[in-house]
Amino acid sequence: MAPHAEDGPIGVSSNGHHESVNSGEAPLEPGIKKSIAQGKMVEFPRPPKFEDKYEEREYLKGKLAAAFRIFGKYGFDEGVAGHITLRDPVEPDCFWVNPFGVAFSLINKSDLILVNHGGQVIDGGEVRLLNTAAYMIHSAIHAARPDVMCAAHSHSIYGRTWCSLGRKIDSLTQDSCAFNNDHVVYDSFNGVVLAEKEGKDIAACLGDKKAALLQNHGLLTVGKTVEETVFWFVSLEKCCHSQLMAEAAAASRGEKPIKIGEEEAAYTYRSVGRPHAGWFSAKPLFDVIHKETNGDYLQ
Numbered sequence: 001m002a003p004h005a006e007d008g009p010i011g012v013s014s015n016g017h018h019e020s021v022n023s024g025e026a027p028l029e030p031g032i033k034k035s036i037a038q039g040k041m042v043e044f045p046r047p048p049k050f051e052d053k054y055e056e057r058e059y060l061k062g063k064l065a066a067a068f069r070i071f072g073k074y075g076f077d078e079g080v081a082g083h084i085t086l087r088d089p090v091e092p093d094c095f096w097v098n099p100f101g102v103a104f105s106l107i108n109k110s111d112l113i114l115v116n117h118g119g120q121v122i123d124g125g126e127v128r129l130l131n132t133a134a135y136m137i138h139s140a141i142h143a144a145r146p147d148v149m150c151a152a153h154s155h156s157i158y159g160r161t162w163c164s165l166g167r168k169i170d171s172l173t174q175d176s177c178a179f180n181n182d183h184v185v186y187d188s189f190n191g192v193v194l195a196e197k198e199g200k201d202i203a204a205c206l207g208d209k210k211a212a213l214l215q216n217h218g219l220l221t222v223g224k225t226v227e228e229t230v231f232w233f234v235s236l237e238k239c240c241h242s243q244l245m246a247e248a249a250a251a252s253r254g255e256k257p258i259k260i261g262e263e264e265a266a267y268t269y270r271s272v273g274r275p276h277a278g279w280f281s282a283k284p285l286f287d288v289i290h291k292e293t294n295g296d297y298l299q
Helices: 053-073 132-144 157-163 175-179 196-206 226-251 262-272 275-281 283-293
Strands: 010-012 018-020 083-087 095-097 113-115 121-124 150-154 183-186 211-214 218-223
Touching (some): 053 083, 053 095, 053 283, 083 132, 095 132, 132 150, 150 226, 157 211, 196 211, 218 226, 218 275, 226 275, 226 283
Parallel strands (some): 183 211
Antiparallel strands (some): 010 018, 083 095, 083 150, 113 121, 150 218, 211 218
8 A cells, every 4th residue: 555554544623734533433524624523433343353364264255255246246247357366364375266257246255266376276166267367467466465465356347448548547536536646557458467477567566556557458456355455446447437427528618627636635545545444435335245145155
């Protein structure tokens, strides 16, 4: 993440100055004075912690299976393309991923496959086909970023459309401020990623950011949790959609969309762009998919 990603959320004092609030408190809506919101803050829930790494593995695999159901629901699948990986808490140099060719909307926890650093499938479900592109991209990212527990990539329609422009998104809305100075453009396309070098190049370009726009390809997001990673992907896809519409609407009038100022965008990032904000923002997505599927992805 960006260097300030672990800073606490920001409030605004009665004299208008930014000030930190306790890290366990929910951030204020940008622009609300602390004196007005006093007593209205609530304690954030936190991701569960486990002493037993095997218990943690089973819990996280359930979250990963739910993530695929969410991607399927949102139409982020395109044939057999797309993958989400989870660093294994038991063997951190290995990761869990979807089996190649199994529909996102049908994936259960028991279908996931475990891949080692050499690209070998060493555990998992009956279908043990590994998407080579998934291995090349994700293994490089997990190796370069020890802080990343999860990484997601798919060929979502608005993301890949925006990526054909070879530009970062602008801070046009409060939501897009979550990516302010925290995403990159990987400005190369060499076909399906089947070479180790390109996977490493993508990881190097990503650096310490949480998202990459892969030119002529699609979106890539990473995070400290499955939930955070999924929310950044869903939100970035919507931001791409929003900017495509805003630019088209503005162009029809000979105008350009109005950008949020850098100071305001940076301030808003501190409220909506931190890892825990991403994790908490994903809660409704995971709650709804659990309700809609009756939790059958946990099989």
